[in-house]
Amino acid sequence: MDEIESAKVESIASSLRKIVGEEFVSAALFERIVSAEDTYPYMLREEEVPYAVVMPGFKEEISKILKFANKENVPVFVRGSASQLAGSTRPHTHGIILSINRLNKMKIFEDYNFFECEPGCVVGKVAEEIGRLGYFLPIHPGSQAFARIGGTVCNNTSAHLVDTSIGKMGDYIMGVEVVLPNGDIMETGTKGMRRPAGTDLTKFFVGGDGLLGVITKMRMRLLPDFNHAYAAVYYSNVRSLAQGVQRLYYEKRPMPLMMELMDEKTAKVGFEVKGLPPPPGAVTIFDSIGYSKEDAERRRDLVLQSLKAENPLEVEVIEDMDRWRALWATREVISSFLSQSSGMQWKSAEVIPNLKYLPDAAEECEHFNQGLPICGSLQNYLYGHIGAVSLHPGILVPRDWDGEMQRAAYTELFEREAELTLKYGGCGGEWGQFSKRKSFFVRRYGEVGYEFVKSIKKAIDPNNILNPGILEGYR
Amino acid sequence: MNEEHSLENLIDKLSDTITRCRGCMQCYTVCPLVESTHGFPTQGARGILRAILYGIRWDEVLGTEDKNELRDIVYACTTCAACEIKCKSSGAGVPIVELIEDGRKLLVEGGVGPLENQRIALKSIESLGNPYAAASESRLDWLKAFSERRRLSCKVVPDDRNVDLLLYVGCTASYDESIQKVACSLVTLLEEMKINYGVLKEERCCGSPANRAGERRIFSDTSAENAKRFEEYGVKHIITISPHCYNTFVNEYPELMKKIKIQHYTEFLSDMMEEGALVPQKELGKRVTYHDPCYLGRRNNVYEAPRRVLKSIPGLVVVEMKRNRQDSLCCGGGGGRMWAAVEEVTRLSQIRLREAMEVNAEIIATGCPWCHIQLEDAVKDTNNEDKITVKDIAELVAEAL
Incomplete structure (x- = not known):
C-alpha cells in the first residue's frame, strides 16, 4: 500500500x-x-x-x-x-x-405480541429465545447458527421456508428503526397488530438490498409455534418429484413449512456422509405443520396423497425425531463435504421457475452448467427448497484456478442462473436482487425498472455512500 | 530437515488445505476467541486461516508491522479444537488447528514468531528443561519436601530402573507451588495402591509448548531426547499429570513411543478403581462439576474416565455444566497462551466459572494444571473464594481415602 x-x-x-x-x-x-x-x-x-x-x-x-x-x-x-x-x-x-455485530440486543414483548431485536442478533439465537416461549421465527437459512438477522431483513429472506406455507419473513416485520445514508434516524411501521394501509415505510428497507439505510432495530410479530409431522418420499427421477409438488398446488393441499429436494446423485453424497444406506432415488423430505399433532399429521397425509400419485419408489412416514434429524443433516452436509473431499469450491445458484414449468426447470438444473464456456465440464449437483418452487443447482469449481478465473466462473454461473430464471418466469427468492444478479434485474424489468431503483437510491443517498456496488453489480 | 517438512511443502499444504474451507462459518459458533473478544473477523477460526493465506500470497508487500499483526492473530488461537469438531460434523473436516500450528511454523521460519514471552519460555526449555526459567536441579524439590512429611517408596529412575510405572510429573506440577499439591496427592494414591513406581531423576519438558509455538527444531530435539531416554531406561508404562504432556506423547512423539503404554492419570485411577485396587472410603458431601480439559477431551476423547473416578467418591454429587464433554469451553490456557498476553474482553476462565456456579457446584474439578491455574485465577479475580473451589481430581480422591 x-x-x-x-x-x-x-x-x-x-x-x-x-x-x-x-x-x-x-x-x-x-x-x-x-x-x-x-x-x-x-x-x-x-x-x-x-x-x-x-x-x-x-x-x-x-x-x-x-x-x-x-x-x-x-x-x-x-x-x-x-x-x-x-x-x-x-x-x-x-x-x-x-x-453491526455489537448491535445484538433483543427484547420480547408478549403483551404486545411482538419482539424487537437489533440487526447483529444471530438468527439461530433469536429463534431459540422466542422458541422457549412457544414462538416460531420465520427465518431459516442454512447459516442460521451464524448469520445475523439484519442481513436476512435486507434480503427479506426466509431461506429454506416455503413462502406459500406461512409467508415471507417480511410479512411479520412490523417496523424498523433505520439510520439513513445522510445520518438521519427514522422509525417506520407500527406497534399495533394491524399493518399500515397505504404507504408503509418499512417496505423500503425490508428487502431493500441494504441500499437505503442501516437498520438498527426491527420489530417482528410473534408467530405461535406449530406441531409438526414429517415424511420422506423417493422417486426414480426429479421430474416425477417435481410433478408431485405441482399436484400439491393444483390439488389445494396445505403446503409444508419446509420441503426439500435432493436429486439422486446429491442425496447419495449426503446419505453416505451421515452413514445412512443409499437412497433409492431422488428424495424430498418435508415438514407439515398444524395446530395440533393430529392436525399436522392430517396435513402430512394430504400432502402424501398427492405425492403418491406420481409413482414414488418409496414413501417413508417419519415418527422418530432422530430419523428426521438424520435426514435433514444429509441435506445440510452436502456442500461442505463436497468442498472438502473433492478439493474444489462449492458454488450454488438459485433458479426460481414458475409453478407450471417446475418439472422442466428441475430437469434442466440437473445439467445446469451444460455448454458453459468456463464451467461446462464441471460436476453438477442439485438440491433445493422444492416446496417453495426453488432450485439450487451446485457446481464444484476447481481451487487451482486463479482468482480472476474463479471470479469469471462465478459470474458465468450467475449469468446462467439469470438465463434460466428468465426462461422459467420467476425471480430470485433468497439472496437479494443486485450484486452478482444485477443483469437479471435489468433483463427482467428493463432499463425502466433499473432506473427507477437508481433514482430512488440517488434521492436518498446522493453521494452513493452506503453499500455502493450492490446496485451497480459486482464483477 | 527432511523434504516432507520443507518450507515449500508447508506453504503448499497451507495454500491447498485452507482453500478447502468453503466459509460456512460454523467454526465461529464454537470458537472461544469469538466468545472472549469483540469478535472482529480475524478473531475466529476461518478468519485466522484466511489471514495465513493472505500472509503467504501477499508476503512480498507486507511490512514488519503487518507481519507482527499476523503473528498476533495466529498466536491468539487456544488450539482447543472445538472448531475442528464442528467442522467435521458439518460435513467438511478441515484440520483447522493443524493448519494454524503450521502457520505458526511458517512465522517461526520467517523470524516473525513466536511471541516474545514464548521465546523466553522456549529458551528456558532448551537450557533448563522447563519453560519457567527454574533451575533443573530443583525439579524434584517438591518430592523431597513431601518425603520429609511421609515415607515414600518412590524410586528415582535411572538410579533404580526397576519400576512398573513411571510418573511423568511435568513442568507445572513440578515447579508451580499451587499445582505441586496435585503431584503430592497422586503420589499419595500410588503409595496407597502400593504401586512399584518412580519418577525421572532428570525429567525434562515434553516439548509441547514448542510444538504449539511452531518451533519445530526445539520440539524435535526435545522429543527425540526424551523418547531415547524412555527407551534406554526400559520404561513400559507412563502416567502424566498434564493432558498436554499426555497428548504430546501419544500423538506427536516419535514412533518408538508406541511401545510404551501412556495414560493420563485419571485413566489409570479409573482402571485401578475398576480392579478394586483403589476404593475411596470417606464421604466428601459436596457438589462438584467436572471441567473437561481440551487436550484430554476433544483432543483424545477421554471424557468418561475422570467422571468415573469422581463418581466413585462417596457423597460427591457430580453435576454437569451446560457445555460438557466435546462442547466444553476452553479455559484459555492452551495453544501457548500461558505465555501470551492475549486481550480478552471477557476472560474465558471467568465464563467457565460462571457456568459452574450456574449449576450450583461447590467444586470445579479438573485434570489439567493449566485449567487449574486459569480457573483458580478466575475464582480469585471474581471474589468467589467462599463459594467455589478448584480441585484436581487427584486431590479429591486423596481427600476421600
Whole structure:
C-alpha cells in the first residue's frame, strides 16, 4: 500500500476512533482484509482492501459515521457475518467496513405480541429465545447458527421456508428503526397488530438490498409455534418429484413449512456422509405443520396423497425425531463435504421457475452448467427448497484456478442462473436482487425498472455512500 | 530437515488445505476467541486461516508491522479444537488447528514468531528443561519436601530402573507451588495402591509448548531426547499429570513411543478403581462439576474416565455444566497462551466459572494444571473464594481415602 493510502487509513481510523472509541476500530491490514471477505473463495484485489473496520454499538454512532463518510466521500460497507451468497457484502473499492455485530440486543414483548431485536442478533439465537416461549421465527437459512438477522431483513429472506406455507419473513416485520445514508434516524411501521394501509415505510428497507439505510432495530410479530409431522418420499427421477409438488398446488393441499429436494446423485453424497444406506432415488423430505399433532399429521397425509400419485419408489412416514434429524443433516452436509473431499469450491445458484414449468426447470438444473464456456465440464449437483418452487443447482469449481478465473466462473454461473430464471418466469427468492444478479434485474424489468431503483437510491443517498456496488453489480 | 517438512511443502499444504474451507462459518459458533473478544473477523477460526493465506500470497508487500499483526492473530488461537469438531460434523473436516500450528511454523521460519514471552519460555526449555526459567536441579524439590512429611517408596529412575510405572510429573506440577499439591496427592494414591513406581531423576519438558509455538527444531530435539531416554531406561508404562504432556506423547512423539503404554492419570485411577485396587472410603458431601480439559477431551476423547473416578467418591454429587464433554469451553490456557498476553474482553476462565456456579457446584474439578491455574485465577479475580473451589481430581480422591 502506498504512502498516500496509508495516510488515509490513519486519518480515517482516527476519526472513527473519536466516534466509537479506540477498541472498536481496526486499521490493521489483516483485519481490514478478512473483514472484507465473504464466503467466496477468491481473494481480494488490492483496490478492494478497506481503509478501516468499525464496530459501533449504538445508532447514534452509526449516524455519526455516515455523516463523516458523506463529508469525506468515503464509501461505507455494512457487514454482519458476511454469509450472503450473491456477493453483496464484498466491497469492490476502498472504504469503511461497518460491522453491526455489537448491535445484538433483543427484547420480547408478549403483551404486545411482538419482539424487537437489533440487526447483529444471530438468527439461530433469536429463534431459540422466542422458541422457549412457544414462538416460531420465520427465518431459516442454512447459516442460521451464524448469520445475523439484519442481513436476512435486507434480503427479506426466509431461506429454506416455503413462502406459500406461512409467508415471507417480511410479512411479520412490523417496523424498523433505520439510520439513513445522510445520518438521519427514522422509525417506520407500527406497534399495533394491524399493518399500515397505504404507504408503509418499512417496505423500503425490508428487502431493500441494504441500499437505503442501516437498520438498527426491527420489530417482528410473534408467530405461535406449530406441531409438526414429517415424511420422506423417493422417486426414480426429479421430474416425477417435481410433478408431485405441482399436484400439491393444483390439488389445494396445505403446503409444508419446509420441503426439500435432493436429486439422486446429491442425496447419495449426503446419505453416505451421515452413514445412512443409499437412497433409492431422488428424495424430498418435508415438514407439515398444524395446530395440533393430529392436525399436522392430517396435513402430512394430504400432502402424501398427492405425492403418491406420481409413482414414488418409496414413501417413508417419519415418527422418530432422530430419523428426521438424520435426514435433514444429509441435506445440510452436502456442500461442505463436497468442498472438502473433492478439493474444489462449492458454488450454488438459485433458479426460481414458475409453478407450471417446475418439472422442466428441475430437469434442466440437473445439467445446469451444460455448454458453459468456463464451467461446462464441471460436476453438477442439485438440491433445493422444492416446496417453495426453488432450485439450487451446485457446481464444484476447481481451487487451482486463479482468482480472476474463479471470479469469471462465478459470474458465468450467475449469468446462467439469470438465463434460466428468465426462461422459467420467476425471480430470485433468497439472496437479494443486485450484486452478482444485477443483469437479471435489468433483463427482467428493463432499463425502466433499473432506473427507477437508481433514482430512488440517488434521492436518498446522493453521494452513493452506503453499500455502493450492490446496485451497480459486482464483477 | 527432511523434504516432507520443507518450507515449500508447508506453504503448499497451507495454500491447498485452507482453500478447502468453503466459509460456512460454523467454526465461529464454537470458537472461544469469538466468545472472549469483540469478535472482529480475524478473531475466529476461518478468519485466522484466511489471514495465513493472505500472509503467504501477499508476503512480498507486507511490512514488519503487518507481519507482527499476523503473528498476533495466529498466536491468539487456544488450539482447543472445538472448531475442528464442528467442522467435521458439518460435513467438511478441515484440520483447522493443524493448519494454524503450521502457520505458526511458517512465522517461526520467517523470524516473525513466536511471541516474545514464548521465546523466553522456549529458551528456558532448551537450557533448563522447563519453560519457567527454574533451575533443573530443583525439579524434584517438591518430592523431597513431601518425603520429609511421609515415607515414600518412590524410586528415582535411572538410579533404580526397576519400576512398573513411571510418573511423568511435568513442568507445572513440578515447579508451580499451587499445582505441586496435585503431584503430592497422586503420589499419595500410588503409595496407597502400593504401586512399584518412580519418577525421572532428570525429567525434562515434553516439548509441547514448542510444538504449539511452531518451533519445530526445539520440539524435535526435545522429543527425540526424551523418547531415547524412555527407551534406554526400559520404561513400559507412563502416567502424566498434564493432558498436554499426555497428548504430546501419544500423538506427536516419535514412533518408538508406541511401545510404551501412556495414560493420563485419571485413566489409570479409573482402571485401578475398576480392579478394586483403589476404593475411596470417606464421604466428601459436596457438589462438584467436572471441567473437561481440551487436550484430554476433544483432543483424545477421554471424557468418561475422570467422571468415573469422581463418581466413585462417596457423597460427591457430580453435576454437569451446560457445555460438557466435546462442547466444553476452553479455559484459555492452551495453544501457548500461558505465555501470551492475549486481550480478552471477557476472560474465558471467568465464563467457565460462571457456568459452574450456574449449576450450583461447590467444586470445579479438573485434570489439567493449566485449567487449574486459569480457573483458580478466575475464582480469585471474581471474589468467589467462599463459594467455589478448584480441585484436581487427584486431590479429591486423596481427600476421600
